[in-house]
Amino acid sequence: MSRIVYSTGTMLGESQFLHEKIYFDIKQKIINKEYKFGAMLPKEMDLMDIYDVSRHTIRKSMDRLFIEGYIYKVKGKGTFVKSVKADYKLSNLSSFSEIMDSQEGKPNSIVIEAREIKLTDRIRKKLDVGDVQLDTCYYIERIRRNGKTNLCFEKTYINKELCPNIIDFITPNVSTYKLYEDKYNLTMDNGEYNLEAINASPSIAKILDITDGDAILYMTARITIIDARPLYFVEAYYIGSRYIFSTNLKR
Amino acid sequence: MSRIVYSTGTMLGESQFLHEKIYFDIKQKIINKEYKFGAMLPKEMDLMDIYDVSRHTIRKSMDRLFIEGYIYKVKGKGTFVKSVKADYKLSNLSSFSEIMDSQEGKPNSIVIEAREIKLTDRIRKKLDVGDVQLDTCYYIERIRRNGKTNLCFEKTYINKELCPNIIDFITPNVSTYKLYEDKYNLTMDNGEYNLEAINASPSIAKILDITDGDAILYMTARITIIDARPLYFVEAYYIGSRYIFSTNLKR
DNA sequence: CAGTGGTCTAGACCACGGC
DNA sequence: CCGTGGTCTAGACCACTGG
The missing domain is CATH 3.40.1410.10 (Chorismate lyase-like)
Structure with a gap:
């Protein structure tokens, strides 16, 4: 198990929770194109090693990235970065x-x-x-x-x-x-x-x-x-x- | 642990998954007013007994009910039915x-x-x-x-x-x-x-x-x-x- | 203080895709 | 067949609420 290595550069957010830290980190990497459009993300097992957390915690981070439109998953294949910029966060109440x-x-x-x-x-x-x-x-x-x-x-x-x-x-x-x-x-x-x-x-x-x-x-x-x-x-x-x-x- | 007892009446949906069955069942009970507006839902421990599943499965059902606007949670207090009819499912693409x-x-x-x-x-x-x-x-x-x-x-x-x-x-x-x-x-x-x-x-x-x-x-x-x-x-x-x-x- | 939901772990088995 | 994500279990500890 390796130690946690978070992205450098502008921080997107802070959190006390592991799943949220990982969410911010992967989002950062997508925005920085460390994970390029269309590319496959490391599989869950690898992410577990990378961040030294359990599978549940990884999946919780991925859930949020999915809901917000950064990634999509294909069962049996893997998890991929959407091919185009996307941020589905609804243009909130003052829209x-x-x-x-x-x-x-x-x-x-x-x-x-x-x-x-x-x-x-x-x-x-x-x-x-x-x-x-x-x-x-x-x-x-x-x-x-x-x-x-x-x-x-x-x-x-x-x-x-x-x-x-x-x-x-x-x-x-x-x-x-x-x-x-x-x-x-x-x-x-x-x-x-x-x-x-x-x-x-x-x-x-x-x-x-x-x-x-x-x-x-x-x-x-x-x-x-x-x-x-x-x-x-x-x-x-x-x-x-x-x-x-x-x-x-x-x- | 008791056996599963699902709502009677119109079925809202079928599913092979436990978490989805439970989601449909609780949604049904909210619509049928078995769980009334503003009332507190059974706590997670009780729901685990009622449906004879693990906490994770209960929480997954609740997540969906929350996202769709049927319930809200207050940490330290409990889970409650929203006081008014609500279905936040976005009026999908043909809106x-x-x-x-x-x-x-x-x-x-x-x-x-x-x-x-x-x-x-x-x-x-x-x-x-x-x-x-x-x-x-x-x-x-x-x-x-x-x-x-x-x-x-x-x-x-x-x-x-x-x-x-x-x-x-x-x-x-x-x-x-x-x-x-x-x-x-x-x-x-x-x-x-x-x-x-x-x-x-x-x-x-x-x-x-x-x-x-x-x-x-x-x-x-x-x-x-x-x-x-x-x-x-x-x-x-x-x-x-x-x-x-x-x-x-x-x- | 007891009771609630929130986070997190470690592990098992299954379903689907592609070779 | 192997590798992937999806489901589910059993259990631990924490944070917030209220009496």
Whole structure:
């Protein structure tokens, strides 16, 4: 059994766990082309010797590399590096990416409104768990911008149960994301997204300072926490010519 | 150690593997509310007795239930059923879902064109692996419909290397999906999707029989096979008022 | 403190691919 | 046939939770 020899160069991550260290190390080697596209990785037995760990630990590292799209396996043959760059990590919950170079102008937002409102049936369906009866929720209306360019108009409906008094902390450029995580210790877990194309109505056009009928990417999403309780529901009107939604879907 | 007692009722799936049988069984019990929303599952030790298997096998079943969003775990406390229905299985590669009730009219398509074309630089970038030099690809132009209603106009660029002569098998309602899988034994693995909203150009409007300027959901996607080689690149113009794109993104 | 899930080991047998 | 990854077992120790 040899000693552990990890890749040199930029470290991708640290971990206290063997399987995660090995995952980072092999990922590093794939990125550094020490393991080239299409090539076969050392077989599990060899990796056991290389890292001086059990087979289970090797396989756990490989599982993660597989899920993230770096390798694939063929039973009876071996484990191979995918022939093209791949990182299937889903463009996480903040998955809208700007077309425009964000070199000039920083992302910022204008809060138009932040208050408690009565729930409509439509929104209640999105925020309700079933047994709890919600009457009100927090409502935030914002324009998101890049520098002085409008990007989208956004309405957010927040589950009051999960983050009481959150509107008291809302300021123009506060990250609601950070509020959820730090102030309320909530971890966002899943988002159900819907996207469609619509023509801007006169009122939306006015808010976004665009022309009536311009193409709008209308997105709704319900974001939930770890036990699947809805944290918030958001509807957003993205100016079509300024945003692209990107994602990876596996199999 | 007791004997295995599986759920009765509708079977969700069969498997030769213990971990998969247990996965199906627990999923069944969650759906049947034998394990209720928010409730704690039996601890791993108990599940080992219930199913008469080792801890590793139990944990493998639980891993899958976790990935698909049925359960969550809290270290030191236990494993719990998510409080709301959840199935995170990504709305797989055919993830466009119709708004319109598909009760009337069946999905069908009109092939406008199917031939071999020279690659432009733009398409080559999407289909190239790097070392191989592609000169041509297969090109298919289609209108997808539901009954007599147009849904989208679609241009597909297919990697010739992976499925030679595929255009000879293209007929109006053939499933290209099935061709890839059955005729060429290719398994689609991943898709990188981009979505944006645009106003219909005069030419697109004419093809889809809509009005100039109507909102269009313009989607491009590159679909790859297991070793990450691109199988095809597609660009599609979905009539905004008739389609919604839905997906789940985790964390 | 006891109880839970998370990590890790050492080993066995099987299924599939290719020679 | 051999070599590969896939399944499964039996057991150990650790880290976090809660009373």
